[in-house]
Structures are given as C-alpha cells and as structure tokens.
Amino acid sequence: MEMKFAGRILDMSRCHVMGVLNVTPDSFSDGGRYNQLDAALFKARQMVVDGAAFIDVGGESTRPGAAKVSIQEELDRVCPVVEALVRELDVIVSIDTSTPEVMSQSAELGVGLINDVRALQREGALDASARAAIPVCIMHIQGEPETMQDHPEYRNVLREVSEFLTGRIRVAEKAGIEAHNIILDPGFGFGKTLEHNLRLLASLEQLQVVGHPMLVGMSRKSMLGHITGREVDERLPASLAAATISAMKGASIIRVHDVRETVDAVKIATAVKEAV
Ligand code: 8Y4
16 A cells, blocks of 8 residues: 655554654754754755655644643744754654644645644644645544543543544535545553553444554653653653554554664564565
C-alpha cells in the first residue's frame, strides 16, 4: 500500500520512523552558538542521517498546563523552520498542529503530512486539511489536552477509540478529505491511564482500519515511566521496546525522539516480520 506525501512516495505496508522536532521557545536555548533556526535545522539534519522518513515540526506544547499559543505566535515559530526543512532536507516534513491557518500555510510551504492531535475537531481544521490535499494523521484524544489526564474513563477503551477513529474518517471524507490520505493514531497518553494505554498496545492489530496506515507515539511518555520507574531522559530502552512491539503489530509510522536507535529496532522487527 503506497501513500504520496507532497511528491514523495512511501510503502505504508512497511514501518517508518518519524523524528520529533519541537520549536517551542525553550527547546533550543542551549548555549547560544546557533540561532533557533540553525539549531532546528542541525537537529533535523541529524535525524535524516539517522534514517528518519518524517520530521514532525511542532510549535505548540500539548502538555497539560502549557501556555496557550496564539495563531500568529505558532505561525512565527513554525513557518521559518518548515520552509528551511522542506528546502534543505530529503525528508517528509510533517506539521504537528491543530490550527487551520498553520495547516494551510505549511501545506503551501511544501509540508507532506498534517499531524493533528485534536483529530481536526477545531473550527476550520477539516476544511483546511481538505484544501491542503495532503495526507493527515487523525489521532484519538479523550477531552482536551489541558484536562485529558484528570480522570480518563472508558467502558471499553478499544471499542471507543475504534469508534472515534471510524467516526472521524466519515466526517473527514464528508469534508472532502480523500480516504487514501487518512492515517490513524490511537493517541497513546492522550486521555488514557496506563491500563488504557496497555490495552490499546496489546490489541493494536484490532485497531487497524483497512486501507488506513497506523501512526503511534509512545517515545519517552509517562506510560513507560510508570512501568519502569524511570525519569523522562532515561526512557530510551523502554521506548525502543514499545517501538519494536508497535512495528511487530503493524504500525506504519513510529513517532520518536531517538531516531538512530529506533531505526535499528524497527529494522529488526521488519526483518522478523518479513521472514514469516
Ligand atoms: C515525554 C516525552 C513526555 C513526550 C511526554 C511526551 C503524539 C503526537 C505527541 C502521538 C501523534 C508527547 C504531537 C506528546 N504525541 N502525534 N504528538 N501521536 N500523531 N509527549 O502519540 O510526545 S506530543
């Protein structure tokens, strides 16, 4: 199954790695040897060398308690970086945003994927994504990022995530988004307890919707901290285990902070899958 991201064709029956590039004001405040743009480009370049197929550029923190970012502020942060990455690097640039204006401007700059953790639920997002006419990742979230971890509750987490995603596919198609451009994501950590996250990972195959590749992101997340007792900067081994399991269970894209290590883990999983 092939998918086209701004001119680049990828076989989605295989597993690819997406590197995380945060462009929030404090993400590059180390040293002052580079300006923000140089630092972002340097980090992205290394992720491409390390084997990333995607770079996911995000200018708004979804952490509960994070400060709200205005549309103009998000545009100012993200657009120069997107423009530089598209021009300079041999990689698919993904835009991590829920803001319609950012979706539209990024698409004009040549981004290959819209990654929306709010599943195109913001006013104007469905329309902006449809007009962009590039692939979009629709992620499950319960509630809003600010409050989603207050008391996550499901009667049947698998069924509810599955029904949310199929419902959003239907809404997206009605808005003019082509079915072949829709990627799905169970949204690990987005309005879920450890138990919910583990149930979703254990049954990842059952969440697959025919014709729609799956993206997953568990890198360094607190679910891994809860199991291992490790702080965020010591979660690489746990993140690699989670990536390996996801790849074995059919994920097409794995969103991570540690590209080099994850590419190796995915290579092992892919080799085993293809040996059957
Ligand atoms: C430590 C490190 C603690 C990272 C928390 C986090 C996903 C996503 C995020 C995901 C898709 C994050 C933008 C949250 N997670 N997009 N974005 N899927 N599609 N938290 O799972 O990395 S940000």
